[in-house]
Amino acid sequence: MKLVSWNVQWGRDANGIVDLARTVREAQRLADFDVLCLQEITRGFHSLPGGPGDDQFAELSALLPGFTVIEAIGADLPAANGGKRTARRQFGNALATRLPVAQVFRHLLPWPADPSAPSMQRVALEAVLDVPGGALRVLVTHLEFYSERQRLAQVDELRRLQQEAAAHAAQPAPAENHEGPFARTARPVSAIVCGDFNSAWGSAAYARMLDPLAGSPAFIDAWTTLHPGATPPPTAGIYDTLQWSDGPLSCDFVFVTEDLRGRLARCEIDVMTQVSDHQPIVLELG
Template structure:
């Protein structure tokens, strides 16, 4: 299984040009991906630099035929003349058994520039069994909000792991009470908007309870304490004039750690202000 995560900045590259075709073409060149997790996908936002009113969720799905697509809208504004939507997206070659769109906490902070955030979760029926994948994008401007969002992600993982252990099998005849299997082994990925030594990241990796397999950083499972490859500010020096750094992560639950074969950051593309990151499971 090959999973690619990428904050695509609505397809805007370091050259200022919005080009979703470039994003998809590079992702395909980089790896024969099975799962594609994207952050910062937009629809109806001509105000974003280089963008227009295009529905990028639809366009990305059309550019990846054969993939099942999930849209996770965080900011949803019924504007005039167009509806504005902004959030995350997941595309998978594997069948999706159960899908959730979790709006994350957004505690009020007067004077702090912030927005609603979302986590998109799907249980995938992979050759290795059921795997639960969640992709998210945490708040950039507020440590308080990131902590609240991380606590919710921890609770969602605990709840899902409990469902995976204990949910009884049900039939389609149970109508809305029919629950497809929920994956126990889990991947959490995306732009966490915090550095590797940040307290927020440490909290996300902390034990939850005796019954819930904790999250581990997939990069560290493969590379140990070796320096991380930067994921932000490699090419876009207008937004990020300093040294490149790391905001993007792939976490795996403890019961999936033995399957982690490789984690690679692609440093070659300038199709976004972030670099894509690949997880390979064996």
């Protein structure tokens, strides 16, 4: 299974030009992916720099025939200035896959008050996928940029969700019937959690993500596991020096549960593409 995780900044490249079709082509060049996990996909946010289209989730569906495109909205706001082109302005994550999709969950992440900085509601999108070697859960997320307090709370929630899934795997509730919504609650323990964590490599939030988990395999960093002793290259601010005036930063990660360690075949950060202000990560499971 091949997965690409990427904060694509609504298809905006390092020069400020928006072209979501080009972004998808670049992801396809990087890997013949089975799963594409994207952050910063929009609907109705026409005023963002570069002017993204009306509905980028629909654009992705058209650009990826044969894929299931799943969306999760974090920020959901009224149309600006009474605009009529779209009913809402929405900002979130997308997961596109050509693998069979079982359950889908959309987890709004904690948003504790922090008056010291701007912030927005964040979300984690989870899909249970039938992959070669057994089902697993893939979560794509994007944590708060300005507030460390909020980032830490969001990491704690991602860890709690893993423990919840492990408990459902160990003690699934039976289905009420085969037609209604009270389906069997079993979920696989194995998980991939990827995205823009807005947390520097080695930071408090990064370290907390790797702490042991009661009742569940802990998370490991796929890149550092496959590159022992190495420092990951920057994943943001290499080419867009205007937005990242403090310099490049390693803040995008792919974490996997410890039980997947033996299946890690490849994890690479592409540092050449300039199609976003962030760099994509390619993961391959054997």
